[in-house]
Amino acid sequence: MNSNIFLKNRSYRTFTDKALSKNDLLKMVENARVSASSRNGQAVRFALVDSRELCDKVFPLVRWASSISWNPKKEESPHAYIALCLPNDVPTNKCLLYFDMGVAAQSILLTAVEMGYGGCIIGAFDKTNVHDILNIPQNYDCEILIALGEPDEISTVVDAVNGETKYYRDEEKRHQYVPKLPLNELIF
Known part of the structure; x- marks a missing residue:
């Protein structure tokens, strides 16, 4: 097994100006789609952010590094995000949904690394505003963001x-x- 991919899969918070295509994001979500899911429930949904305009709206709503007092500059910001969303109207064990979301997030990040990109799973962001900006249906909650781009660190x-x-x-x-x-x- 190539453990090198796990060492390359870090939380990157600064990025070059290299853009990701919608096809790049679709490949990442495709690998998440076929990954494990508790009870094969497949409850996680994804919102893709691949335009500079939307990235610029999301960027200031993110808290980037809880362990250190630092945030990337706008010129270092990601060129894409994938929002992972969970249903808020399904009576089920929420722990199982978080498990599924973690598996999906790891699948996305490992695919990104394999493609020469990197990312960061973000839980600290203005969920209400991101939900509205991305037009996520009301019966879903935007739980985490994955910031993506070519690492510049x-x-x-x-x-x-x-x-x-x-x-x-x-x-x-x-x-x-x-x-x-x-x-x-x-x-x-």
Whole structure:
């Protein structure tokens, strides 16, 4: 197995000016579509954002990095987003829907990496305004965004020391370090 794809699949928050096409986004969603789904319920829906105009409307509604006081500049912003939405009118176990959404998000990001892009799963954003901007049906809630583009930063996995997992950036804000707990601390 190529574990390199997992090391390349980081949370990228700054992007070059290379645009993604609607076909690129459709390939990502296609892989999410055929991924696992609890009870094969397939409840997750997707809203694609591939125009500069819509990206510029979504960008200021996002909180980018909760562990550090930093946000990308507009010229570093993503060139696409995929919103993952869940039904709000279906009586079902919400945990299962979040599981499905996580599987879909990981499938999208791994596809993006394979295509030479990167992204970031975002939960901290103005959900009401994004819902309205993207014309998401009222019986769905916009739960997460995946920001996408060609990364313009380096992100490196490092070993966590003393259980500290807070990520950090260098002085130039171009290199992000992501501490991960050692394997021996994760297995009982």
